[in-house]
Amino acid sequence: MNALSEYTAPVSVSDGPIVRTVEVNKWFGDRHILTDVSLEIERGEVVVLVGPSGAGKTTFLRTLNRLEPIDSGEIYVDGQRIGERVRDDGKVTEISAKALAAQRADIGFVFQHFNLFPHMTVLENIWHSPVRVKGEKKAEAVAYARELLDRVGLSDKADVRPRSLSGGQQQRVAIARALAMRPALMLFDEPTSALDPEMVGEVLQVMQDLAKAGMTMIIVSHEMGFTREVADRLIVMDAGAIIEQGDPELVFSNPKHERTRQFLSKVL
Numbered sequence: 001m002n003a004l005s006e007y008t009a010p011v012s013v014s015d016g017p018i019v020r021t022v023e024v025n026k027w028f029g030d031r032h033i034l035t036d037v038s039l040e041i042e043r044g045e046v047v048v049l050v051g052p053s054g055a056g057k058t059t060f061l062r063t064l065n066r067l068e069p070i071d072s073g074e075i076y077v078d079g080q081r082i083g084e085r086v087r088d089d090g091k092v093t094e095i096s097a098k099a100l101a102a103q104r105a106d107i108g109f110v111f112q113h114f115n116l117f118p119h120m121t122v123l124e125n126i127w128h129s130p131v132r133v134k135g136e137k138k139a140e141a142v143a144y145a146r147e148l149l150d151r152v153g154l155s156d157k158a159d160v161r162p163r164s165l166s167g168g169q170q171q172r173v174a175i176a177r178a179l180a181m182r183p184a185l186m187l188f189d190e191p192t193s194a195l196d197p198e199m200v201g202e203v204l205q206v207m208q209d210l211a212k213a214g215m216t217m218i219i220v221s222h223e224m225g226f227t228r229e230v231a232d233r234l235i236v237m238d239a240g241a242i243i244e245q246g247d248p249e250l251v252f253s254n255p256k257h258e259r260t261r262q263f264l265s266k267v268l
């Protein structure tokens with residue numbers, strides 16, 4: 001499989017952290033799901049987010065591209081406030097659906113279930129959004145889609161339908177599809193947890209290549225071997241809050257929080 005070494009990040013609009021959240025709070029009904037989550041992620045950083053079931057990891061990822069609106073706090077991606085604008089009088093209002101779609105295009109999202117379009121070929125799945133959403137020229141989008149397919153080791157599958165691929169192959173296509181939008185940031189929500197064990201390695205390899213190529217990544221995963229090798233930072237969430245973070249090896253060997261210790265004893 002070719003390395004993703006030629007990945008080119010889009011031109012950034014700012015020099016600061018690629019992600020900055022300030023005291024983000026989220027409620028579902030009367031349940032407080034995210035509590036004052038403040039976080040900065042640097043460009044090129046690979047962060048793995050862990051925590052027990054229900055800790056709020058998925059919800060947090062979804063707030064980053066506004067799949068979930070927040071109740072209070074601020075979220076900036078590449079210096080831009082996501083989904084909201086602050087009016088001159090200080091009031092916060094939602095941006096237009098079109099402006100939000102443009103912001104979302106900068107954030108690649110890979111889910112547990114790949115949700116490829118079944119009626120399109122593998123190649124069409126990859127170039128479709130850059131043409132439809134970003135207005136790229138078809139010939140260029142197709143050429144880049146072929147390049148990405150090659151980089152995830154699936155050049156020979158360009159013209160087949162997703163259903164004829166294995167789960168691991170489909171997830172690699174989903175990663176290529178997200179990369180086709182030339183995102184500034186990639187979010188992964190348990191990308192290997194729905195796969196048969198023998199498929200996990202090939203997907204993690206693609207993610208590792210991407211990390212080496214300098215992509216900024218936030219990954220929810222319980223793959224601690226991968227985390228040890230690839231992550232710059234491990235963040236532990238519990239009950240909607242960040243309780244601990246740091247170099248994965250240090251957190252593994254010397255967890256500061258009892259809840260971290262309990263969680264790690266189950267996954268290490």
Ligand SMILES: Nc1ncnc2c1ncn2[C@@H]1O[C@H](COP(=O)(O)OP(=O)(O)OP(=O)(O)O)[C@@H](O)[C@H]1O
Nearest residue numbers: 028029031033051052053054055056057058059060
């Ligand atoms: N749309 C929703 N409406 C109501 N409650 C929700 C909704 N989505 C998530 N929740 C609740 O929010 C809490 C956090 O869920 P979330 O999926 O973010 O946790 P998680 O850390 O990703 O868990 P897991 O590891 O099980 O995926 C859970 O208690 C969940 O039931």
